[in-house]
Amino acid sequence: MLAYTGNLLVMKDSEAASQEVAQRFACAAVRAVADHGVFAVAIPGGSSPRRMFELLASPEYSCLVPWNNTQVFFTDERFVPSDHQESNYRLAYELLLSKVPIPEANIHRFATELTPHEAADAYEKEFKNTLGDYASLDMVILGIGSDTHTASLFPGSPALDEMNRFAAENYIEKLGAYRLTLTYPAINSAREVIILAMGADKADAVKIALSAEPDVFLHPVHGIKPSYGKLLWIIDKDSAAKL
Numbered sequence: 151m152l153a154y155t156g157n158l159l160v161m162k163d164s165e166a167a168s169q170e171v172a173q174r175f176a177c178a179a180v181r182a183v184a185d186h187g188v189f190a191v192a193i194p195g196g197s198s199p200r201r202m203f204e205l206l207a208s209p210e211y212s213c214l215v216p217w218n219n220t221q222v223f224f225t226d227e228r229f230v231p232s233d234h235q236e237s238n239y240r241l242a243y244e245l246l247l248s249k250v251p252i253p254e255a256n257i258h259r260f261a262t263e264l265t266p267h268e269a270a271d272a273y274e275k276e277f278k279n280t281l282g283d284y285a286s287l288d289m290v291i292l293g294i295g296s297d298t299h300t301a302s303l304f305p306g307s308p309a310l311d312e313m314n315r316f317a318a319e320n321y322i323e324k325l326g327a328y329r330l331t332l333t334y335p336a337i338n339s340a341r342e343v344i345i346l347a348m349g350a351d352k353a354d355a356v357k358i359a360l361s362a363e364p365d366v367f368l369h370p371v372h373g374i375k376p377s378y379g380k381l382l383w384i385i386d387k388d389s390a391a392k393l
């Protein structure tokens with residue numbers, strides 16, 4: 151019995167996991183637009199969402215999503231130019247956003263041309279200008295690092311303590327670089343949070359995430375606890391191997 155409450159879906163492989171997230175993205179989009187006219191979603195970077203992006207850009211899924219009413223945000227960003235090969239915005243734009251009929255104005259990247267602090271503050275302003283002062287995200291899709299970081303909330307990093315701002319700059323000692331990240335308040339106020347983990351290299355992180363004593367400082371994924379929304383883990387068999 152897992153010392154974890156919530157929903158956990160173990161899929162047979164990464165393709166099935168990616169299909170599941172893509173389907174849930176499309177369903178959540180239709181539901182949110184029908185309910186309140188907009189679908190506000192935050193997507194991650196890294197390798198985990200690549201296949202999901204490709205699926206959402208495919209004719210099978212793209213036609214299901216009300217792109218005109220979809221507002222795309224990012225869970226985090228590397229502090230690099232938006233055309234840099236490490237940019238999460240560039241990854242999503244190349245695999246998904248450039249291939250679907252989403253208005254450019256609905257794509258909200260971190261302005262990494264500003265200073266880290268300015269970029270984080272500007273992100274909150276952009277979110278509120280787009281959706282209103284009291285809005286929350288409909289869906290947040292997260293990955294998880296082998297060190298149990300999520301978004302760019304890394305173990306022991308300053309942004310773990312940010313409980314007021316929507317987004318924050320976060321200097322990551324082990325990377326020797328700034329990241330920009332949504333904060334726990336921004337993520338935990340979402341209607342639905344999906345954490346996607348695939349591959350054997352995530353097995354230890356998934357085990358810690360789902361069964362170790364909560365320790366947000368050491369394992370930031372433990373801080374993902376939606377206040378009233380749903381949390382769903384979608385993982386593949388390889389990353390579930392140590393559960």
Ligand code: 6PG
Pocket residue numbers: 194195196197198199225226227228238292293294295296299300301302
């Ligand atoms: C990023 C992500 C980050 C990612 C994890 C897992 O900017 O890299 O947002 O939080 O989800 O590091 O990365 P992989 O998906 O590449 O394993």
